[in-house]
Amino acid sequence: MSYKAITLKKRPETVISEDLFDVVELNQPDLLDGQVLVKLSHLSLDPAMRGWMSPDENSYIPPVKLGDVMRASGVGDIVESKNEQFPVGTRVMGLMGLTEYAVSDGSNLNIVPKEIPQEAILSVVALPGVTAYHGLFEVLKPQKGQTIAITAAAGSVGSLVGQMAKNLGLTVIGVAGTNEKCQWLTEELGFDHALNYKADDFQNQLTNASSNGIDLFFENTGGTAQAPIFNAMNAHGRIAVCGLIAEYNKTEASAGPSWVGIIKKRLNIQGFTMPDHFHKFPEYGKALGQMLMKGELKYRAHTLEGINSATSGINLLFSGENKGKLIVKL
Amino acid sequence: MSYKAITLKKRPETVISEDLFDVVELNQPDLLDGQVLVKLSHLSLDPAMRGWMSPDENSYIPPVKLGDVMRASGVGDIVESKNEQFPVGTRVMGLMGLTEYAVSDGSNLNIVPKEIPQEAILSVVALPGVTAYHGLFEVLKPQKGQTIAITAAAGSVGSLVGQMAKNLGLTVIGVAGTNEKCQWLTEELGFDHALNYKADDFQNQLTNASSNGIDLFFENTGGTAQAPIFNAMNAHGRIAVCGLIAEYNKTEASAGPSWVGIIKKRLNIQGFTMPDHFHKFPEYGKALGQMLMKGELKYRAHTLEGINSATSGINLLFSGENKGKLIVKL
Numbered sequence: 134m135s136y137k138a139i140t141l142k143k144r145p146e147t148v149i150s151e152d153l154f155d156v157v158e159l160n161q162p163d164l165l166d167g168q169v170l171v172k173l174s175h176l177s178l179d180p181a182m183r184g185w186m187s188p189d190e191n192s193y194i195p196p197v198k199l200g201d202v203m204r205a206s207g208v209g210d211i212v213e214s215k216n217e218q219f220p221v222g223t224r225v226m227g228l229m230g231l232t233e234y235a236v237s238d239g240s241n242l243n244i245v246p247k248e249i250p251q252e253a254i255l256s257v258v259a260l261p262g263v264t265a266y267h268g269l270f271e272v273l274k275p276q277k278g279q280t281i282a283i284t285a286a287a288g289s290v291g292s293l294v295g296q297m298a299k300n301l302g303l304t305v306i307g308v309a310g311t312n313e314k315c316q317w318l319t320e321e322l323g324f325d326h327a328l329n330y331k332a333d334d335f336q337n338q339l340t341n342a343s344s345n346g347i348d349l350f351f352e353n354t355g356g357t358a359q360a361p362i363f364n365a366m367n368a369h370g371r372i373a374v375c376g377l378i379a380e381y382n383k384t385e386a387s388a389g390p391s392w393v394g395i396i397k398k399r400l401n402i403q404g405f406t407m408p409d410h411f412h413k414f415p416e417y418g419k420a421l422g423q424m425l426m427k428g429e430l431k432y433r434a435h436t437l438e439g440i441n442s443a444t445s446g447i448n449l450l451f452s453g454e455n456k457g458k459l460i461v462k463l
Numbered sequence: 464m465s466y467k468a469i470t471l472k473k474r475p476e477t478v479i480s481e482d483l484f485d486v487v488e489l490n491q492p493d494l495l496d497g498q499v500l501v502k503l504s505h506l507s508l509d510p511a512m513r514g515w516m517s518p519d520e521n522s523y524i525p526p527v528k529l530g531d532v533m534r535a536s537g538v539g540d541i542v543e544s545k546n547e548q549f550p551v552g553t554r555v556m557g558l559m560g561l562t563e564y565a566v567s568d569g570s571n572l573n574i575v576p577k578e579i580p581q582e583a584i585l586s587v588v589a590l591p592g593v594t595a596y597h598g599l600f601e602v603l604k605p606q607k608g609q610t611i612a613i614t615a616a617a618g619s620v621g622s623l624v625g626q627m628a629k630n631l632g633l634t635v636i637g638v639a640g641t642n643e644k645c646q647w648l649t650e651e652l653g654f655d656h657a658l659n660y661k662a663d664d665f666q667n668q669l670t671n672a673s674s675n676g677i678d679l680f681f682e683n684t685g686g687t688a689q690a691p692i693f694n695a696m697n698a699h700g701r702i703a704v705c706g707l708i709a710e711y712n713k714t715e716a717s718a719g720p721s722w723v724g725i726i727k728k729r730l731n732i733q734g735f736t737m738p739d740h741f742h743k744f745p746e747y748g749k750a751l752g753q754m755l756m757k758g759e760l761k762y763r764a765h766t767l768e769g770i771n772s773a774t775s776g777i778n779l780l781f782s783g784e785n786k787g788k789l790i791v792k793l
Contacts, residue, residue, distance in 0.1 A: 184727075189727065352722070355722060355723075359722070374722050374725045374726050375726070376726070377722055377723055377726060380721065380722075380723050381723075386721035386722075386723040387721060388718035388719065388720065388721055389718065389719040389720055389721055389722045389725075390718070390719055391710065391716035391717060391718055391719055392682070392685060392689070392704050392707055392710075392716075392719045392734070393685075393707055393710055393711075393716040394734075395704045395719075395732060395733075395734035396704050396705070396706070396707060396734040396735075396736060397514075397519065397734070398734065399733075399734045399735055399736060399739060400732075400733075400734050401731070401732070401733050401734075402725060402730075402731070402732040402733075403725075403729075403730075403731050403732075404722070404724075404725035404726040404727070404728065404729045404730050404731075405726075405729055406726060406729060409729060
């Protein structure tokens with residue numbers, strides 16, 4: 134049996150283009166003892182993939198080797214098994230790559246319940262969910278009554294951060310790049326404020342929305358919104374630096390704010406990436422699954438069809454054109 | 464009886480000049496019940512005084528009012544007392560201002576032992592010491608074997624941070640602005656490396672000194688040295704932002720480093736100022752006093768004579784011309 138997969142042909146200079154990838158036909162290898170064959174049904178396209186495509190000695194995870202299947206999360210069902218822990222029919226998620234089938238020894242797989250739709254798994258319980266959960270609870274340590282600002286607030290991570298913060302009793306300010314996304318944040322997700330950073334009067338809108346200042350800042354973008362939010366931080370404010378999607382495709386990243394504000398306001402700034410916290414995934418996943426089942430977390434998936442759609446589809450994340458969690462349905 | 468004091472006449476625009484101050488003659492008021500009269504013997508000139516001279520809604524402590532005695536730490540002896548806790552002859556330190564005599568109800572005073580010279584009190588146990596202690600132990604959380612970089616390393620705070628870190632088994636890189644200071648750091652204080660940030664090959668010197676990267680960064684200056692040290696940080700590095708003396712006299716503070724490094728290296732950056740941690744002063748003071756008595760902490764005092772010397776002397780901190788803790792002996 135042969136199947137399709139997407140390999141990394143070239144590394145990006147600035148933007149990601151289709152010609153960086155090859156769509157290849159692979160032959161299914163025979164399973165060794167302990168291995169399983171997963172038939173993927175849904176692949177996840179995430180901003181973190183940009184980092185995995187570029188070699189960087191400081192990065193938290195080795196880059197994908199040229200010619201290897203591109204790294205990505207996915208959900209699928211076990212269709213052949215030589216591993217007792219993963220019988221045929223088990224549904225799993227994990228970093229299985231942009232591929233229709235994956236062979237695994239199980240070490241990169243988590244079993245997930247079939248009651249939760251696969252798109253909800255990838256949107257809420259998988260990487261976006263654990264990232265939102267860790268950044269909010271472990272880094273920002275929110276307290277009822279505080280004000281939180283979130284960039285890329287309509288993105289897969291930001292939308293979950295805002296909903297969890299709202300459920301805790303915080304005032305939630307979301308920043309996004311289209312009016313449609315802002316409307317979704319306030320009308321569907323219950324954010325207190327949603328501001329379009331492309332608006333001419335963004336600074337005024339932010340000043341009005343943050344009349345009590347900003348205590349917590351969940352940073353996903355960099356770019357235009359960073360300085361105004363930074364300048365509105367309250368004393369003892371906390372900043373979680375989760376992503377800087379506006380910076381990744383630049384040849385030279387923008388400077389950050391002066392550190393004078395860091396002293397005057399005694400700010401805490403913490404960068405984080407989830408591979409450091411892999412051991413917490415089961416705990417976070419359980420908590421997120423419970424919130425999802427209780428109806429406390431809404432999501433929307435932006436679904437592409439067929440594995441070939443991944444090579445151009447990933448760019449929707451960087452242009453901001455995706456509406457919700459970007460998923461490829463196979 | 465009348466005595467001299469220095470009041471704040473004008474607020475600084477950029478640099479501090481003598482004409483911002485008035486030297487005034489004050490008459491000693493009669494003591495009320497609970498009050499004491501302190502005869503100051505030594506006044507402390509500290510970089511924090513720059514912030515106390517300027518109104519800033521974000522500052523951690525209200526600015527000195529125009530016409531009031533300028534805020535400053537000092538050491539003195541009780542010469543009259545209507546307070547049982549502070550009998551005549553007791554030696555005290557505290558924020559008593561730039562003055563020859565101070566009246567106090569005791570709430571701003573700490574009793575200090577007479578066995579420790581007054582200059583050692585102000586250099587090690589007072590504000591510089593508690594700042595160094597808090598920043599190193601509570602913010603940076605050092606571990607044996609790590610490498611720490613310290614700016615303004617020959618200053619009153621930096622020199623103590625480096626000595627305490629060295630005593631814990633860290634590799635210590637000090638950055639200072641003259642070769643004489645660098646020599647003092649390595650030859651007298653036992654720093655592993657001391658680099659002059661004004662040297663043409665500072666970047667190369669830093670690269671050589673930090674061959675294992677930098678785990679901890681105690682930032683006192685901003686300016687030239689900040690970016691090279693930031694770029695040399697290791698993953699999971701910690702940065703304590705204690706002071707930015709190169710920035711305070713500028714009309715517009717310099718930009719900071721891009722936040723991309725904060726994510727890639729999962730850095731933690733914490734600004735701090737000591738008034739937030741006032742309740743820890745007795746604990747820190749005790750620990751510092753013990754280190755001092757054991758000979759684990761060396762210091763050098765740059766001593767000016769007479770209260771009038773304070774108005775021009777404070778500028779030595781900003782030009783970097785002071786050699787050691789700047790003190791006015793009365």
